Amino acid sequence: MLNIKNIILGLLATTCLSAQVDMGDVLIKNGTLLTISDGEKEKTDILIKKGKISKIGKSIKAPEGIKTIDANGMYVMPGIIDAHSHIAIDAVNEATNPVTAEVWVGDALDPYDINIYRALAGGVTISHAMHGSANAIGGQCETIKHRWGVLDPNDLRMEGAKKTIKFALGENPIRVHGEGGNIVPNTRMGVEQVFRNAFEQGKAYAAEWKAYNNGTTKIAPEYNIRKEALADILSGEIMIHCHSYRADEILMLMNVLTDYGVDQICFQHVNEGFKVAPELAEFGAYASVFSDWWAYKFEVYYSTAYNATILSKNGVTTSINSDSRELIRHLYHEAAKTQKYGGLSDTEALSMITINPAKQLGIDKRVGSLEVNKEGDVVIFQNHPLSIYAIPQYTIVDGIVRFDINEDPQDMRIDIDPEEKIPAFQESEAGHNHDNCLQGVSELLFEHKH
Amino acid sequence: MKLNSIYIILLLAIATFANGQQITKATTGIFLLKNGEVYTHDNGKIKADVLMQDGIIKEVSEMIEHPGAKKFDCTGLTIYPGMIDSGTKIGLAEVSSVSLTQDHNEIGEFTPHMKALTAVNPSSVNIPVNRVNGITTALSVPSGGRFPGTAALINLYGYTPNDMYAGFSAVVFNYPSTGKRGSWDRRSDEDIKKAEEKANKKIKDFISKARLYTKISGTDKASSLDYNPQLNALVPIINKEAPLLVEVNKKSDILSAISWVNENDINVIFTGVSEGYLVIDSLLKYNIPVITGPILNNPGRSSDHYNIGYSNAGKMQKAGIKVAIRTNETENVRNLPYNAGFAAAYGMGFKEAFKAVTINAAEMFGIENKYGSVERTKVANVFVTDGDPFETKTTIKYLFIDGYNIPLESRHTYLYDEFLER
Numbered sequence: 001m002l003n004i005k006n007i008i009l010g011l012l013a014t015t016c017l018s019a020q021v022d023m024g025d026v027l028i029k030n031g032t033l034l035t036i037s038d039g040e041k042e043k044t045d046i047l048i049k050k051g052k053i054s055k056i057g058k059s060i061k062a063p064e065g066i067k068t069i070d071a072n073g074m075y076v077m078p079g080i081i082d083a084h085s086h087i088a089i090d091a092v093n094e095a096t097n098p099v100t101a102e103v104w105v106g107d108a109l110d111p112y113d114i115n116i117y118r119a120l121a122g123g124v125t126i127s128h129a130m131h132g133s134a135n136a137i138g139g140q141c142e143t144i145k146h147r148w149g150v151l152d153p154n155d156l157r158m159e160g161a162k163k164t165i166k167f168a169l170g171e172n173p174i175r176v177h178g179e180g181g182n183i184v185p186n187t188r189m190g191v192e193q194v195f196r197n198a199f200e201q202g203k204a205y206a207a208e209w210k211a212y213n214n215g216t217t218k219i220a221p222e223y224n225i226r227k228e229a230l231a232d233i234l235s236g237e238i239m240i241h242c243h244s245y246r247a248d249e250i251l252m253l254m255n256v257l258t259d260y261g262v263d264q265i266c267f268q269h270v271n272e273g274f275k276v277a278p279e280l281a282e283f284g285a286y287a288s289v290f291s292d293w294w295a296y297k298f299e300v301y302y303s304t305a306y307n308a309t310i311l312s313k314n315g316v317t318t319s320i321n322s323d324s325r326e327l328i329r330h331l332y333h334e335a336a337k338t339q340k341y342g343g344l345s346d347t348e349a350l351s352m353i354t355i356n357p358a359k360q361l362g363i364d365k366r367v368g369s370l371e372v373n374k375e376g377d378v379v380i381f382q383n384h385p386l387s388i389y390a391i392p393q394y395t396i397v398d399g400i401v402r403f404d405i406n407e408d409p410q411d412m413r414i415d416i417d418p419e420e421k422i423p424a425f426q427e428s429e430a431g432h433n434h435d436n437c438l439q440g441v442s443e444l445l446f447e448h449k450h
Numbered sequence: 451m452k453l454n455s456i457y458i459i460l461l462l463a464i465a466t467f468a469n470g471q472q473i474t475k476a477t478t479g480i481f482l483l484k485n486g487e488v489y490t491h492d493n494g495k496i497k498a499d500v501l502m503q504d505g506i507i508k509e510v511s512e513m514i515e516h517p518g519a520k521k522f523d524c525t526g527l528t529i530y531p532g533m534i535d536s537g538t539k540i541g542l543a544e545v546s547s548v549s550l551t552q553d554h555n556e557i558g559e560f561t562p563h564m565k566a567l568t569a570v571n572p573s574s575v576n577i578p579v580n581r582v583n584g585i586t587t588a589l590s591v592p593s594g595g596r597f598p599g600t601a602a603l604i605n606l607y608g609y610t611p612n613d614m615y616a617g618f619s620a621v622v623f624n625y626p627s628t629g630k631r632g633s634w635d636r637r638s639d640e641d642i643k644k645a646e647e648k649a650n651k652k653i654k655d656f657i658s659k660a661r662l663y664t665k666i667s668g669t670d671k672a673s674s675l676d677y678n679p680q681l682n683a684l685v686p687i688i689n690k691e692a693p694l695l696v697e698v699n700k701k702s703d704i705l706s707a708i709s710w711v712n713e714n715d716i717n718v719i720f721t722g723v724s725e726g727y728l729v730i731d732s733l734l735k736y737n738i739p740v741i742t743g744p745i746l747n748n749p750g751r752s753s754d755h756y757n758i759g760y761s762n763a764g765k766m767q768k769a770g771i772k773v774a775i776r777t778n779e780t781e782n783v784r785n786l787p788y789n790a791g792f793a794a795a796y797g798m799g800f801k802e803a804f805k806a807v808t809i810n811a812a813e814m815f816g817i818e819n820k821y822g823s824v825e826r827t828k829v830a831n832v833f834v835t836d837g838d839p840f841e842t843k844t845t846i847k848y849l850f851i852d853g854y855n856i857p858l859e860s861r862h863t864y865l866y867d868e869f870l871e872r
Contacts, residue, residue: 114752121756274869294862295576295781297547306866313870326748329756333788336842342866343843388791388840411753424630425700425725425750 021147021155023051024376024399027062031071031380036078036347036354037369046076048376051398056372067401069394071380077350078370079125079377079397080331083288083357084241084268084321086130087115087328088146088156092439093132094139098177098185098194101165101229103139105131109153112415115325116156117148120403122329123379123392126158128321128361130268133168133243133437134176136185136194140165140229141241143361145377146395148402149414162362165233166268167195167242169249170299172438192252199260202230233262239362240265241288243437245299247275254283266360268321270311271303277314286360287311288319291334292341308352309342319357323436336386349386473864474857476607478505481855482516483848486524486834488824489531491801491809500529502830505853510826520855522834522848530804530839531823532586532831532851534603534811535786536741537721537776540580540588541570541604541614546780555594560656562621563679564599566590570611576781578860581606583784584839586831586851587616587821589776589811591695596653598622600683601695603815605831607851616829618815620719621687625698625707626650657714660684693717693814695741699724699750708732719814721776724750727758727765734770739814742766743776745789757796763806764797774811775803791840800840829853 026048033041033056045060046053062068086092091108094100109129119127125146131139143161150156169191178186185191205227211217232238240257244250244267257265266286267273271294273280273287280287289311294303304310311318320335322328335353338344344352358368367375376399383389395403413423481502487495488510499514500507544551553569570590580588586606592599600619608614626649629642637645663681666672686692698707699722708729711718720726721741726733733740747759767773775790777783786807794803812822820829830853837844849856 118748118756274865275872277869278872292782292785295545298545301545301575302861302865304862304865304869306862306870310866310870326746329748330746330792333792333842339843340845341862383795386842388788388838388842389795391795408755410755412756413752416753423751423753424632424635425627426632426748427627427699427750 021150021398022400024396024401025049025063025066026376026396026399026401027060027066027068028071028076028378028380029060029068031074031076033370034075034077034346034350034385035370036351037371039347043072046370046378048378048396048399051376051400053370053372053374053376056370069380069401073382074393075381075384075390076370077123077379077381077385078354078368078374079379079395080123080353081319081357081361081363081368082119082124082127082322082328082331082353083266083319083360084130084323085119085127085325085328086132086323086436086439087119087127087325088113088144089129089142092437093134093441095132095134095176095441098135098173098183099137099198099226100135100139101137101198101233102226103131104142105129105139106142106157109142109144109156111150111153111156112413114413115328116146117403117412118325119328120146120148120395120397121392121405121408123332123381123385123395124328125377125379125395125397126361126363126367127328128164128241128357130241130437131166132439132441133166133172134441136168136173136177136191137198137230138166138168140238143363145397146402147397147400151414158363160366163232163238164241164361165229165238167240167253168437169242169244169253170246171297172243176438176441188246188249188252191249192256195253195256196259198230199234199256201227202234203260206231206234234260236262236264241268241360242266243268244273245269245271247272251276251279254279254285258283269300269323271300271307273316274304274307274310277311277316280311281315286317286319286356288321288357288360290323291320291337305337305341308338309344312338312344312348312352313342317356317359318352319360320352321357332381332385332390332392333388336388339386346384346386474859476851476854476856478854480516480519481830481850481853482514482519482521483524483529483832483834484514484521486527486529488529489804491805491823495528500824500832502832502850502853505830507824507826507828507830507832510824524834524847527834527836527847529824529832529834530584531808531821531828532833533584533786533790533807533839534774534821535585535588535777535779535783535807536774536811536814537591537743537778538588538783539590539593539780540576540606540783541572541574541590541611542566542592543780544571544574544576554590554592554598556592556599559595559652560597560680561595561599562597562683564592565602565619566592566599567602567604567611567615567619570602570604570614572608572610572614575861576783577606579781579862580783581851581856582846582849582858582860582863583787584833584835584846584849585783585786586833586849588783589618589815591622596624596626596649597656597680598624603817605829605852607854607856613852617817617820620693620695621683622695622697625696625703625710626653627698627700627703628706629700629702656680657684661688664688687716690715690717693719695719695721697721701725701728704729705732708736708738711738712736723766724759724762726771727762730766730769730771733766739772739774740766741774741776741811741814743789744778745775745793746785760792760796763793763803764799767798767802767806772810772814773802773806774814775806787840788842791842794840800838803840
């Protein structure tokens, strides 16, 4: 829920407009660099100035007054990117209609969410804060930088990142709207028609505006924010990230997109992606998958932990995501599971949490590898990040150290309620239904048995 | 000959259309693991061969020869005791969101007589998927009410629950949690106190009835007792012949549970124990063993340090508390070595974390003469790796459960084999 503080800050932000986000300088000495784009470099320095990587090489002289980190014996890699999460937002699902393209989680950013800090402590610098999967066409998402400590929600935004929107196939939209509301979709057939119907509306809307703008018609069409978003999807302005599990429904959406001339999509979860890997590769679709989640519901019963490997070997750009405030803390370990399940190389495995999710979010020119002129998002590990003994030591965002294991107090909250001495204890989440994409919905619509 | 070739064709047909079902049979016999190293809890790796026969480890020593044995070359490999997950729902649930495939949650608050072993499905697809990561044994635990049932320790291979039973079962007690359950909990302090008193009274009544029942059942008036399976299930607890598994997580609840245990004079194992690191002295004072986990779990409070889930087990162990580790999982019990690995990385170290998924569990369950290490006369639960069993990329080369050589196959590998190149 929004608290007063957020509202006031939100008002402040709109009146003052967004202030410039802080950028930092730091020199990291003598680390083993896992560059992703250019192999491993031993005993190499990396200089970040004004939030950007300005130099990579041996024996870089520290400019006067700059913070220096001795990374001797440590591993330095690009900040980890999570292409699917729901942290740092205080609303996930607008579960009131099968199509809600007009809503935007960017309106619900919460810079006080402690999970931002916990993700940083696991080396994650960027996450894709997504709408949930209650609707076939859900809301628009926001790519955020984990600038823990900022108070203005706007300062979390990664300005200039590709606009994205959440779609959802299968059980979730069917349960919420068919079973829950007795409206289409109640089947996977219905889900297809929801898309076709929405795209027709977006197409007609765009055509009306085109006719008005070029003078063919004299009266302006009625402005409709939902149809605006649908038209932007068709024009490629907004990229689809689609919650999906079964091979048939994945194929269905690619067919629909082909009919409407949409050529970019990232399938999310995509547990049965391995069954249609050649089709995904041919379409040029991206896949963002769990390392090993399966069997928590029927549509993921025929899954395999080798999914990421099969997709990747078939030429699909694949990432490993968390969809969880727990998993986001150790995505480096989740990526290592592609070595257990399929024997991927170190660079292939690390690409799944760096450059590949960057491509899927349209930010790969800016982040995802250690290269001069890219943004200064870096994580430093004791032990190799793909080892079970890896421990993140520093996480740096835009050249600013936002997590330092040596300066890490017990309580990191920044919105302490003076009336609550110790925050309430939340029972373990393990063993529960893993369906984080249905946050805020299942409690309302369904009785939950644990 | 003709029949044989028909069989072969049939087998091929099954292999082609199986789409993720078990194909290769496990085999038993006399097995000899040659030229490898055996991991021991006290002395690390030692050079030794291992001979297994009739489901038992017959010999662990250098240069074993046995003419009738099937040999497994373990050059460069290490032989470890099978890992034990001390808290799961494996076998009791197939698809977590489909209620008709769940058998761990019976109706009623006081149902300790509900036996997990009864509902273990030996054909669950979860079993092969999880065991191929070296987990040979798991405690399958019912959930739900105050006394939801009796947990059972099972080996992850067998055609019937009885085949799988590993010799330990225990009644589960979900200790009542008091206080607010989360920031969403809007109950008043008074309502919370009332709820607590009500829960405690019910437990007190139940235990005192069980005590009376136990007393009478030990006399010549036993035959006059009415049929009461609930109370009957508590007899071994009251007589201190078996430990009670007490699920408790919050600091204040753990302290309250410790005084409850003392008042009632029974043997217990605490499970969960997320905030154990805050009450180490009390746990130590009363010598209470702990099954903790999942290690890969978020801290319980927003004010908590980010790594307390990782470090809790190690803090308790270092203080001298006996600790075992669980996943509390159903379909991803296979992540037990990674849960233990994070505990190892965050303070526990490999040696103690590996004990927490092997011998410590066996000792808590009173089966350490049969499980938990690679030693003569123990059950042949063994896995062989090319590296540290906690390291994510380590490969398991051979797996033996109850003396069976288990194929390293599951739905996940079949789908991989079928779809890598479609």
